[in-house]
Amino acid sequence: MSNEPKDVLSYLNDGEIKIPFFTKVTLADKQDDGYWIEAVDINGNGKLDIVTSGLAVGKVVWYENPSWEKREIADFPLPVAIEVGDVTGNGTQDLVISHNYGNCMFWCRPEDGKISWLENPGTYEDDEHWKSHFITDLMAAHRLQVGHFTKTDKLQLMALPVVGCKPYGEGVHDPVAMTLFDIPENPTSLDKWDGEIINNANFRVIHGVVKNKFGGYSGPDNQSVLLASEEGINWFYFDTENGEWKIVPIGEGDQTGQAGQFKGSGNVAYGRIGDDPYAYIATIDPFHGNLVTVYTRKPGTNLTDHPWKRTILDTFGDFDSETQGPGHHIITGDFDGDGDDEFLVALKGPLPHQGVYYYKAIDVENGLFERWRVSSASAARIVIGDFNGDGRLDFATTGYYTPGYYLCDNSQVNVFHNAFADLK
Numbered sequence: 001m002s003n004e005p006k007d008v009l010s011y012l013n014d015g016e017i018k019i020p021f022f023t024k025v026t027l028a029d030k031q032d033d034g035y036w037i038e039a040v041d042i043n044g045n046g047k048l049d050i051v052t053s054g055l056a057v058g059k060v061v062w063y064e065n066p067s068w069e070k071r072e073i074a075d076f077p078l079p080v081a082i083e084v085g086d087v088t089g090n091g092t093q094d095l096v097i098s099h100n101y102g103n104c105m106f107w108c109r110p111e112d113g114k115i116s117w118l119e120n121p122g123t124y125e126d127d128e129h130w131k132s133h134f135i136t137d138l139m140a141a142h143r144l145q146v147g148h149f150t151k152t153d154k155l156q157l158m159a160l161p162v163v164g165c166k167p168y169g170e171g172v173h174d175p176v177a178m179t180l181f182d183i184p185e186n187p188t189s190l191d192k193w194d195g196e197i198i199n200n201a202n203f204r205v206i207h208g209v210v211k212n213k214f215g216g217y218s219g220p221d222n223q224s225v226l227l228a229s230e231e232g233i234n235w236f237y238f239d240t241e242n243g244e245w246k247i248v249p250i251g252e253g254d255q256t257g258q259a260g261q262f263k264g265s266g267n268v269a270y271g272r273i274g275d276d277p278y279a280y281i282a283t284i285d286p287f288h289g290n291l292v293t294v295y296t297r298k299p300g301t302n303l304t305d306h307p308w309k310r311t312i313l314d315t316f317g318d319f320d321s322e323t324q325g326p327g328h329h330i331i332t333g334d335f336d337g338d339g340d341d342e343f344l345v346a347l348k349g350p351l352p353h354q355g356v357y358y359y360k361a362i363d364v365e366n367g368l369f370e371r372w373r374v375s376s377a378s379a380a381r382i383v384i385g386d387f388n389g390d391g392r393l394d395f396a397t398t399g400y401y402t403p404g405y406y407l408c409d410n411s412q413v414n415v416f417h418n419a420f421a422d423l424k
Contacts, residue, residue: 018336020358022374022416027068033057034401034411039383040084040093043124048385051095052413053079055402060097060118063413065387073130074118078102085146085155087187092120096157098141104404108163113141115159119188135193138179139165147211147223149180150238157181158225160206173230175201198245204230207287208267214278214303226281228265233283233295235303248303251295251310254285259319262286271332271341273364278303280364282330282343290316290325292345296367311367316353323406326353329381335393337421346379348400349408354378356397375416378408387415391424
């Protein structure tokens, strides 16, 4: 191969980078709902299934892989987030759900916000609803994470409201009450779980959270989280040596004021390049934003080293005061099988800013990425996994259909099979 410098276009077309191509399988069409999607092996057969829900109708639906048979497993008023975890400890995956959200983030009342969990029945011969167990009331509960945050030997639930605890819109830009629960030993017999507020001073309008052991360089033993909020991107973790929660700022996100009352970041994901599992952090800025950005740093440095360089990759339209921006979710994964992570961005719409965009790193240190649109269907959220068992990473989406806020032209549930990476 020649060592002569090449422009980006010729670099992409000489075979060094595979052009992404996915084949679509539609599981649901013209839905009257659409917001959340999860990938989880419900019945333990080694195949990733799809679970979806939405705020309009409130049904929680399981699509069983490989037939993609649709089964309704629960019905909640205004469900928002679904998180996966073995709550019972019996080896099957249960579902934790935030629900009874209220009209919107601008008009949450004290009674708006509850969390429950659905007990995996373990047998799937009928279409009966799963047994629902109440966890707690938490005003404006919006995002959930199951993991080991302060204890390596005990599974925990982190619950994140989207706005502060003042009712009727007075607390939209107040700090949220981040709450942590130890999953109890006897979860099926309790009327309510006990939790503790772990932070109610530092984060506002939390819309994105992703967990892992981000201290892989020198940090904590337990899992920590990257938060996307009004303050931008922050690494939030429990310091086991000192017994306290720590905050490491990564970047401030969009603080230009172009989005009116919203600023900071709305969603976050991290990507591996080579041996570095956190080579870049990709974001959508701000809340329900229109900007796709990446944070990069000098190779060999860790999460605490500054400065992180923020690069705006794309601006998808203007930020509208009513519908806000089209960006809603972002996720990373190695789709082409070269050992480096690409990332996908979910755009709710309307067209032309709608669908899923695929971003490939060309020069990560300098924030150079190439992109392709790989779907034009409205996407509220994205999940990834090998859905057909061929060894290649696929993705799935659900459309954004929330009355009173945004209704896409056709809310679909789609699985996109990877048709371009080498088969394993």
